[in-house]
Amino acid sequence: MWLPIRIDEQRPEPLYHQIEVQLRGLILGGQLKEGTLLPSIRELAVSLKCSAITVRRVYQDLENEGLIRTRQGTGTFVAGVEPVARDEHRLERLTEELGKAIEIGFQLQCSPEEIETAFRQALDRKSTERGGDAL
Amino acid sequence: MWLPIRIDEQRPEPLYHQIEVQLRGLILGGQLKEGTLLPSIRELAVSLKCSAITVRRVYQDLENEGLIRTRQGTGTFVAGVEPVARDEHRLERLTEELGKAIEIGFQLQCSPEEIETAFRQALDRKSTERGGDAL
Amino acid sequence: MWLPIRIDEQRPEPLYHQIEVQLRGLILGGQLKEGTLLPSIRELAVSLKCSAITVRRVYQDLENEGLIRTRQGTGTFVAGVEPVARDEHRLERLTEELGKAIEIGFQLQCSPEEIETAFRQALDRKSTERGGDAL
Amino acid sequence: MWLPIRIDEQRPEPLYHQIEVQLRGLILGGQLKEGTLLPSIRELAVSLKCSAITVRRVYQDLENEGLIRTRQGTGTFVAGVEPVARDEHRLERLTEELGKAIEIGFQLQCSPEEIETAFRQALDRKSTERGGDAL
DNA sequence: GTGGTCTAGACCACC
DNA sequence: GTGGTCTAGACCACG
Numbered sequence: 001m002w003l004p005i006r007i008d009e010q011r012p013e014p015l016y017h018q019i020e021v022q023l024r025g026l027i028l029g030g031q032l033k034e035g036t037l038l039p040s041i042r043e044l045a046v047s048l049k050c051s052a053i054t055v056r057r058v059y060q061d062l063e064n065e066g067l068i069r070t071r072q073g074t075g076t077f078v079a080g081v082e083p084v085a086r087d088e089h090r091l092e093r094l095t096e097e098l099g100k101a102i103e104i105g106f107q108l109q110c111s112p113e114e115i116e117t118a119f120r121q122a123l124d125r126k127s128t129e130r131g132g133d134a135l
Numbered sequence: 136m137w138l139p140i141r142i143d144e145q146r147p148e149p150l151y152h153q154i155e156v157q158l159r160g161l162i163l164g165g166q167l168k169e170g171t172l173l174p175s176i177r178e179l180a181v182s183l184k185c186s187a188i189t190v191r192r193v194y195q196d197l198e199n200e201g202l203i204r205t206r207q208g209t210g211t212f213v214a215g216v217e218p219v220a221r222d223e224h225r226l227e228r229l230t231e232e233l234g235k236a237i238e239i240g241f242q243l244q245c246s247p248e249e250i251e252t253a254f255r256q257a258l259d260r261k262s263t264e265r266g267g268d269a270l
Numbered sequence: 271m272w273l274p275i276r277i278d279e280q281r282p283e284p285l286y287h288q289i290e291v292q293l294r295g296l297i298l299g300g301q302l303k304e305g306t307l308l309p310s311i312r313e314l315a316v317s318l319k320c321s322a323i324t325v326r327r328v329y330q331d332l333e334n335e336g337l338i339r340t341r342q343g344t345g346t347f348v349a350g351v352e353p354v355a356r357d358e359h360r361l362e363r364l365t366e367e368l369g370k371a372i373e374i375g376f377q378l379q380c381s382p383e384e385i386e387t388a389f390r391q392a393l394d395r396k397s398t399e400r401g402g403d404a405l
Numbered sequence: 406m407w408l409p410i411r412i413d414e415q416r417p418e419p420l421y422h423q424i425e426v427q428l429r430g431l432i433l434g435g436q437l438k439e440g441t442l443l444p445s446i447r448e449l450a451v452s453l454k455c456s457a458i459t460v461r462r463v464y465q466d467l468e469n470e471g472l473i474r475t476r477q478g479t480g481t482f483v484a485g486v487e488p489v490a491r492d493e494h495r496l497e498r499l500t501e502e503l504g505k506a507i508e509i510g511f512q513l514q515c516s517p518e519e520i521e522t523a524f525r526q527a528l529d530r531k532s533t534e535r536g537g538d539a540l
Numbered sequence: 541g542t543g544g545t546c547t548a549g550a551c552c553a554c555c
Numbered sequence: 556g557t558g559g560t561c562t563a564g565a566c567c568a569c570g
Contacts, residue, residue: 102233210557322564368506368510374426378433
């Protein structure tokens with residue numbers, strides 16, 4: 001079992017957070033279907049070259065969110081996600097993040113037009129970056 | 136001397152960071168002109184109900200960025216910001232923040248169209264919120 | 271982990287500055303190679319007999335300069351310094367310091383010849399002092 | 406009575422220190438002869454656009470050094486300086502400053518040759534700068 | 541264990 | 556009055 005998760009040491013972001021975001025994306029995005037057996041904590045820790053305690057935290061957080069389930073002695077599985085709940089979760093989260101960025105723009109005295117221009121620029125840039133990724 | 140800065144205890148974000156963002160916004164946004172005498176460290180600390188050391192850190196960070204200048208025994212002043220540099224700085228910063236939000240969207244498997252929809256929603260919401268602010 | 275840093279209580283110079291200068295010297299001088307794990311804040315504070323906050327400030331300043339990198343929960347590491355940048359930095363810094371001293375000389379109405387004589391004297395003195403150091 | 410003293414607001418150096426260095430230079434350099442009446446504290450404060458308390462400190466420090474003398478109700482005068490003491494003072498001070506700079510060079514792992522090169526460069530640069538000054 | 545933030549209060553240097 | 560440094564100790568987040 002292997003997961004397409006990458007850690008970027010350069011970012012100031014905590015390790016556990018980077019992993020959570022990516023694993024959550026894989027589940028909410030549908031790449032990992034309900035019932036899929038995830039790698040063990042130790043396994044994933046080794047493959048990500050990080051501490052087991054960090055992976056443990058990731059699994060625990062996602063279990064609290066109801067995205068995965070742990071069964072004693074068996075392993076950790078992807079839980080079922082209702083498609084509707086999935087879409088809600090995604091859009092809510094996204095709108096929240098965009099809202100933060102927009103607020104910063106307003107604080108810098110940007111007009112809504114400037115913000116929209118910047119948005120188009122950022123979206124284009126990220127789209128091409130993403131297109132170039134090896135998936 | 137009084138500054139329109141508000142602290143939100145609820146946010147997990149560090150105190151000093153909240154203050155920095157807002158004060159930086161006031162300077163880069165042009166509300167505080169070059170040469171303006173800022174409130175003393177102790178004064179601002181009292182009005183924000185936080186420690187003088189926290190305010191000191193804010194002033195020091197902004198001085199390192201070249202936005203303000205301090206002289207012992209005299210006080211802290213707004214440094215000159217070249218209008219061009221200001222505009223560059225603003226758009227650069229804004230695009231960066233929007234980029235972060237967009238990246239999170241992609242990680243959640245959102246399509247560019249969904250992201251754009253969310254952006255319009257967030258922009259509308261923040262615009263009306265802002266319209267209601269007392270300026 | 272131990273660092274050859276000494277604090278001179280007598281000097282009017284701030285503690286944090288003395289430590290910064292010496293640690294910066296160790297990194298730019300090449301004694302501390304890229305990736306080296308520095309002593310923890312608390313550890314260094316004990317060994318220098320100063321407050322942890324003072325050491326923290328040193329580490330933070332050097333991180334702002336890009337000389338070291340810190341990760342929460344992990345520790346503080348020496349960042350990569352490009353050899354060319356290092357040499358440039360060194361000579362630039364040195365010339366700057368010598369310039370300050372020379373300017374003081376001129377203000378005291380010393381002739382260039384007198385300054386040169388004083389320089390030879392100072393260089394000889396420091397060279398022999400240095401030769402006597404335990405390295 | 407007017408003195409060729411300039412204050413540079415940009416420098417982090419304390420005001421009183423900038424003034425002291427320049428006034429001391431004028432006396433030790435012989436531009437101000439023994440017995441010369443200096444401007445009053447208030448006069449000098451106005452012409453330098455600084456606080457009278459700052460000028461007071463300058464006069465007091467220089468009086469402690471024996472370079473000037475104050476006579477109640479009469480004013481402040483330049484004291485006599487023995488030519489030998491003058492030369493000693495100057496060279497001692499200069500050698501000390503150069504020593505500091507050299508020490509920094511050694512800490513950066515510069516060889517004596519590199520230090521000498523940097524010295525020549527700095528001396529040339531400062532000499533030409535000085536040549537261009539309006540005196 | 542590590543670093544990151546924050547406090548309250550001291551003492552100093554400067555104007 | 557101002558800013559600048561330093562301490563001792565608390566609490567949190569991370570690995």
